[in-house]
Amino acid sequence: MVVVAILAILAAIALPAYGNYVLVGKTRTAQADLRALSAALENHRQRTLSYPTATPANVAAIKSAFPAWSPAAKAADFGFSVNSSGSGYTVTATGAGKLSGCTLTLKQDGATTNSGCLVGW
Numbered sequence: 001m002v003v004v005a006i007l008a009i010l011a012a013i014a015l016p017a018y019g020n021y022v023l024v025g026k027t028r029t030a031q032a033d034l035r036a037l038s039a040a041l042e043n044h045r046q047r048t049l050s051y052p053t054a055t056p057a058n059v060a061a062i063k064s065a066f067p068a069w070s071p072a073a074k075a076a077d078f079g080f081s082v083n084s085s086g087s088g089y090t091v092t093a094t095g096a097g098k099l100s101g102c103t104l105t106l107k108q109d110g111a112t113t114n115s116g117c118l119v120g121w
Contacts, residue, residue: 023098024119030078030093031121033071034106037091040066041084041108050086051108057081 044066045051056062059071059080071080078093088108095102101116112121 020118026073026077026099027095027102027104027117027119030071030073030095030104033073033078033080034091034093034104036071037062037066037069037080037082038089038106038108040069041082041089041091043068051084051089053084053086055081055083 041051052065054065056065059075062080062082063069065082071078073080073093076097077099078095081092081094083090083092090105090107093104095117099117102118103113103115104117104121105113114120
């Protein structure tokens with residue numbers, strides 16, 4: 001009986017910690033996807049001397065505009081958008097499901113923000 005009680009206590013501690021660990025991992029994946037998307041925008045700037053003026057608002061549109069970019073984050077976890085002008089851009093990842101309320105942004109000058117996420121940049 002004592003063993004069962006000890007296992008129950010360990011499970012009560014370990015399961016929530018594991019759940020947070022998984023959510024932090026998904027957030028880190030979205031951050032890496034934003035950096036990769038930023039690299040695609042910077043590559044465009046190097047080739048054309050300006051940032052693209054398109055503002056794709058979902059993963060399919062972004063992949064169409066930047067075929068080399070392929071997000072590792074699942075669509076069920078994060079949505080991505082780009083707001084770009086000839087002189088700058090902001091890329092955004094917005095959490096969904098258990099990550100709802102988590103918003104990550106990255107700008108052309110390297111400035112990052114996060115709101116409602118378990119982990120910062």
